[in-house]
Amino acid sequence: MKKLSRRQFLYCSAGLLGTPISAGAFWPFATDSVASGPTDIRGRVFKGDAPKKLWKWSREGFSYKKLNNNKVVCSICPNRCLLTPGDRSVCRSKVNMNGTLYSLAYGNPCSVNVDPIEKKPLFHFKPRSKTFSIATAGCNFRCLNCQNWEISQAKPEEVRNYELFPDDVVEATQQIGAPSIAYTYSEPITFFEYMFETARLANENGIHNLLISNGYINRKPLLELCQFLDAANINIKSLSDTIYRKLNGGRLKPVLDTFQTLHEQGIHFEMTNLVVPGYTDDENMIKEICQWIISNLGPNYPLHFLRFFPKYKLDRLPSTPLSTLIKFRKIAMSEGIRYAYVGNVSYPEGNNTYCHKCKKLLVERTGYFIPTYNMVGNQCKYCQTIIPGQWT
Numbered sequence: 350m351k352k353l354s355r356r357q358f359l360y361c362s363a364g365l366l367g368t369p370i371s372a373g374a375f376w377p378f379a380t381d382s383v384a385s386g387p388t389d390i391r392g393r394v395f396k397g398d399a400p401k402k403l404w405k406w407s408r409e410g411f412s413y414k415k416l417n418n419n420k421v422v423c424s425i426c427p428n429r430c431l432l433t434p435g436d437r438s439v440c441r442s443k444v445n446m447n448g449t450l451y452s453l454a455y456g457n458p459c460s461v462n463v464d465p466i467e468k469k470p471l472f473h474f475k476p477r478s479k480t481f482s483i484a485t486a487g488c489n490f491r492c493l494n495c496q497n498w499e500i501s502q503a504k505p506e507e508v509r510n511y512e513l514f515p516d517d518v519v520e521a522t523q524q525i526g527a528p529s530i531a532y533t534y535s536e537p538i539t540f541f542e543y544m545f546e547t548a549r550l551a552n553e554n555g556i557h558n559l560l561i562s563n564g565y566i567n568r569k570p571l572l573e574l575c576q577f578l579d580a581a582n583i584n585i586k587s588l589s590d591t592i593y594r595k596l597n598g599g600r601l602k603p604v605l606d607t608f609q610t611l612h613e614q615g616i617h618f619e620m621t622n623l624v625v626p627g628y629t630d631d632e633n634m635i636k637e638i639c640q641w642i643i644s645n646l647g648p649n650y651p652l653h654f655l656r657f658f659p660k661y662k663l664d665r666l667p668s669t670p671l672s673t674l675i676k677f678r679k680i681a682m683s684e685g686i687r688y689a690y691v692g693n694v695s696y697p698e699g700n701n702t703y704c705h706k707c708k709k710l711l712v713e714r715t716g717y718f719i720p721t722y723n724m725v726g727n728q729c730k731y732c733q734t735i736i737p738g739q740w741t
């Protein structure tokens with residue numbers, strides 16, 4: 350474990366100086382109802398894999414239920430890990446220690462960066478701003494194509510960690526002058542306790558909270574988080590439960606429920622679809638995704654089609670052809686999605702934002718830079734149409 354002093358962190362990220370401070374408070378909330386055990390397809394819980402003792406980056410789980418014989422069930426995500434004493438969760442970051450559920454991922458991020466918000470990608474929320482980005486090890490999915498598998502498919506003890514408790518994260522964000530914190534890279538749902546406490550403190554201090562996630566979370570903890578959430582980017586990996594099980598080790602329905610909950614709660618979100626050749630590059634399925642979005646969420650949420658690069662267990666597949674991404678963007682727009690983008694590749698028409706009414710160029714993007722900006726507040730400069738999102 351590498352302890353990251355404020356001085357070291359700020360030196361690395363922004364050249365500022367500071368000092369670390371102590372851990373945030375613990376605040377559990379009510380548990381969700383208990384269903385069956387884990388539903389993860391390839392990975393089960395890790396029997397007898399808990400460490401011998403807790404460390405200072407452990408916190409009792411915020412949402413779980415105690416059962417007979419010291420068993421516990423985590424209620425954060427649809428995996429609902431059922432753990433006997435000494436077991437480790439599917440996401441690798443939670444353990445049952447003598448009948449109590451603990452997170453091992455609290456204040457020990459393995460990735461800490463200051464990113465352009467466009468990198469998340471969030472194109473319609475505070476453009477040109479920086480976001481303080483953190484992740485711990487662990488994920489509740491098993492995507493064969495994971496781009497961050499070195500940290501997502503690792504235990505918190507197996508990676509190099511820094512030490513930044515929630516109040517440290519907020520203070521560092523303030524010193525750098527970033528308006529937001531992004532919970533990102535691996536899967537923030539698996540470090541829910543750390544994210545929740547950080548988000549609560551950030552919210553109290555006028556800092557925005559961004560969730561970048563697979564959306565595989567139960568409704569109750571999501572609603573708790575929504576109190577402090579300002580924007581999200583959620584993956585829609587396909588519209589097929591079979592593909593979700595095969596490619597990602599999860600299920601479709603809970604992800605669709607997450608979109609509907611965020612929509613109900615009035616939180617701005619954007620969606621990403623990683624186009625994996627042979628798995629999710631079916632034109633008809635893209636049409637179905639767009640039709641589901643239009644029917645259930647409306648036309649205003651931006652949809653990003655991302656280029657796949659060979660990685661992890663799918664390292665022998667080709668990258669997504671640009672022509673496929675262009676075609677899918679066209680399909681999305683013809684189905685009524687007002688803002689469809691292509692990402693992980695340079696294609697100006699698909700990287701820029703055009704007013705859905707007058708069609709004029711609003712935001713030109715070159716990588717993460719924005720050379721042209723034709724918004725006035727939340728409106729198109731030319732026809733004064735209000736553009737979805739939060740622009741100022």
Ligand code: SF4
Nearest residue numbers: 423426429430438440
């Ligand atoms: S958050 Fe982790 S421990 Fe909790 S149910 Fe999901 S995979 Fe299991």
